[in-house]
Amino acid sequence: MASFYQDRDIADPRMNPGDEPYFDAASQGRLLLKRCSSCGAYHHYPRALCPVCLSEAVEWVDSSGTGVVYSYSVTRKGGPTDYCIAYVSLNEGVTILTNIVDCDLDSVRIGQRVKVVFKATVGGAMVPMFSPDEGKAASA
Amino acid sequence: MSIKGVAYIAGAFEHPARKAPGKSVAQLHAECAKGALEDAGLSKDDIDGYFCAGDAPGLGGLNLADYMGLRVRHIDSTETGGSSYLIHVAHAAQAIATGKCTIALITLAGRPRSEGSSGTQLRTYGVNMPDEPFEIPYGAVTVNLYAMTAMRHMYEFRTTPEQLAWVKVAASHHAQHNPHAMLRDVVTVEDVINSPMISDPLHRLDCCVVSDGGGALIVTRPEIARSLARPLVRVIGAGEAIHHHMGGRVDLTHSATVWSGRKAFEEAGITPADIQYASIYDSFTITVVMQLEDLGFCAKGEGGRFVADGNLISGIGKLPFNTDGGGLCNNHPANRGGMTKVIEAVRQLRGEAHSKVQVPNCSIALAQGMGGRLGTRHASATLIMERQ
Numbered sequence: 072m073a074s075f076y077q078d079r080d081i082a083d084p085r086m087n088p089g090d091e092p093y094f095d096a097a098s099q100g101r102l103l104l105k106r107c108s109s110c111g112a113y114h115h116y117p118r119a120l121c122p123v124c125l126s127e128a129v130e131w132v133d134s135s136g137t138g139v140v141y142s143y144s145v146t147r148k149g150g151p152t153d154y155c156i157a158y159v160s161l162n163e164g165v166t167i168l169t170n171i172v173d174c175d176l177d178s179v180r181i182g183q184r185v186k187v188v189f190k191a192t193v194g195g196a197m198v199p200m201f202s203p204d205e206g207k208a209a210s211a
Numbered sequence: 212m213s214i215k216g217v218a219y220i221a222g223a224f225e226h227p228a229r230k231a232p233g234k235s236v237a238q239l240h241a242e243c244a245k246g247a248l249e250d251a252g253l254s255k256d257d258i259d260g261y262f263c264a265g266d267a268p269g270l271g272g273l274n275l276a277d278y279m280g281l282r283v284r285h286i287d288s289t290e291t292g293g294s295s296y297l298i299h300v301a302h303a304a305q306a307i308a309t310g311k312c313t314i315a316l317i318t319l320a321g322r323p324r325s326e327g328s329s330g331t332q333l334r335t336y337g338v339n340m341p342d343e344p345f346e347i348p349y350g351a352v353t354v355n356l357y358a359m360t361a362m363r364h365m366y367e368f369r370t371t372p373e374q375l376a377w378v379k380v381a382a383s384h385h386a387q388h389n390p391h392a393m394l395r396d397v398v399t400v401e402d403v404i405n406s407p408m409i410s411d412p413l414h415r416l417d418c419c420v421v422s423d424g425g426g427a428l429i430v431t432r433p434e435i436a437r438s439l440a441r442p443l444v445r446v447i448g449a450g451e452a453i454h455h456h457m458g459g460r461v462d463l464t465h466s467a468t469v470w471s472g473r474k475a476f477e478e479a480g481i482t483p484a485d486i487q488y489a490s491i492y493d494s495f496t497i498t499v500v501m502q503l504e505d506l507g508f509c510a511k512g513e514g515g516r517f518v519a520d521g522n523l524i525s526g527i528g529k530l531p532f533n534t535d536g537g538g539l540c541n542n543h544p545a546n547r548g549g550m551t552k553v554i555e556a557v558r559q560l561r562g563e564a565h566s567k568v569q570v571p572n573c574s575i576a577l578a579q580g581m582g583g584r585l586g587t588r589h590a591s592a593t594l595i596m597e598r599q
Contacts, residue, residue, distance in 0.1 A: 082347050084343075085335075087340075114457075116342055122458040142463055146409070149350060149355070150350075166460070181366045198348045
């Protein structure tokens with residue numbers, strides 16, 4: 072059984088004040104993380120205050136956009152199209168909720184190396200998703 | 212302050228409806244309240260404390276207190292999803308111990324089945340949600356957030372789909388004796404594995420039912436409980452805890468039950484080996500495996516082997532669980548299974564479970580609840596009760 076990725080209707084993010092830079096960057100093909108200049112911790116999803124130390128000295132930084140699949144699940148009864156939800160552990164050390172796309176969804180594995188791509192929501196916002204990083208071998 | 216022994220569960224009622232399209236949610240709450248009062252042998256005007264959670268329409272408990280005509284001097288609408296009602300029992304015990312109320316009513320009701328709810332639906336918790344812009348676009352729904360937990364558990368501990376299926380098999384063995392259960396057919400491991408895949412690795416039969424209905428509990432002071440004509444069920448330990456990812460530090464194989472369970476066992480002064488019956492929140496089969504591990508019934512990673520081969524079946528296994536059929540087979544009113552977990556534990560301690568599933572001389576029971584989603588953020592509640 073092969074379940075090749077198919078485009079699906081992606082729900083729009085209902086942004087809150089402060090989320091705009093993240094989605095503006097995504098529309099330019101960049102994945103941003105928040106980093107605390109007080110305690111040094113990265114975090115995601117982005118907050119105005121660091122969830123580790125509550126400092127307001129949090130700054131946007133560009134992510135490498137690469138990481139490994141921490142866990143995943145192909146949802147097969149959630150709508151007209153199968154899709155693969157996943158947690159991807161980025162090189163920066165935080166794990167991001169996302170989808171794995173542009174591949175045979177049945178080939179996705181924990182430990183697989185992936186890189187960021189961007190997909191459009193129904194309203195035209197761009198959101199980061201991940202596809203297999205073909206240049207890198209899988210590592211468990 | 213310990214709540215050990217300061218309060219008793221004097222009334223319990225599970226609504227028999229599994230589909231109630233013609234009834235309002237408020238009506239279902241009121242019918243549950245009435246049922247629990249009749250069970251306890253009390254009347255509405257005896258209630259001076261009211262507890263409810265997010266399934267109650269309106270402002271905290273205010274609109275339902277108005278609907279039911281309750282005159283209470285203490286109100287608490289602690290909301291942690293499906294685990295809320297176990298926390299309400301603990302909070303009622305605290306309120307009783309500090310004199311804020313003497314007879315507390317807890318209600319739950321809802322009609323997600325009539326309203327077409329499903330675990331594969333995108334569900335929003337309202338406006339201003341900080342996390343949803345980073346979750347909803349990915350199709351994060353109840354079933355796949357638990358499925359990712361199961362997938363990681365299988366990866367780290369070699370848990371198998373067959374082991375998860377045993378949780379459902381055990382629930383179905385119990386549900387066959389419950390005339391109200393939605394799913395009464397006994398199923399096999401093969402039936403579970405062969406049911407349609409919903410979200411890898413969870414099949415349809417790994418998922419709980421969607422049902423209308425509800426339930427209610429009465430919690431009161433020891434001397435009032437003793438004045439009533441019902442068997443005495445004493446609360447001896449409780450714990451509550453939450454777990455989230457602290458901004459992206461994801462660990463899907465440990466739950467808040469690690470902490471809620473430890474606190475409840477410490478307060479009760481017992482260990483998992485003392486538990487004769489356990490109600491374990493069963494939104495999905497993996498939910499049960501995770502909580503059994505985190506409660507200490509087995510080591511982390513051993514949950515799959517622990518539940519296999521009928522170990523959860525009353526009369527066969529070492530730890531009889533969910534003898535009403537649980538959320539997997541009986542009901543899951545308002546998409547919140549915590550209330551019915553307490554109710555079946557009370558039945559077991561009273562000796563009022565179905566004779567085919569009643570644990571002989573059941574004197575210590577545990578109820579375990581989970582709210583929110585294991586895959587993102589969740590709240591665990593553990594309650595330990597004893598028959599006196």
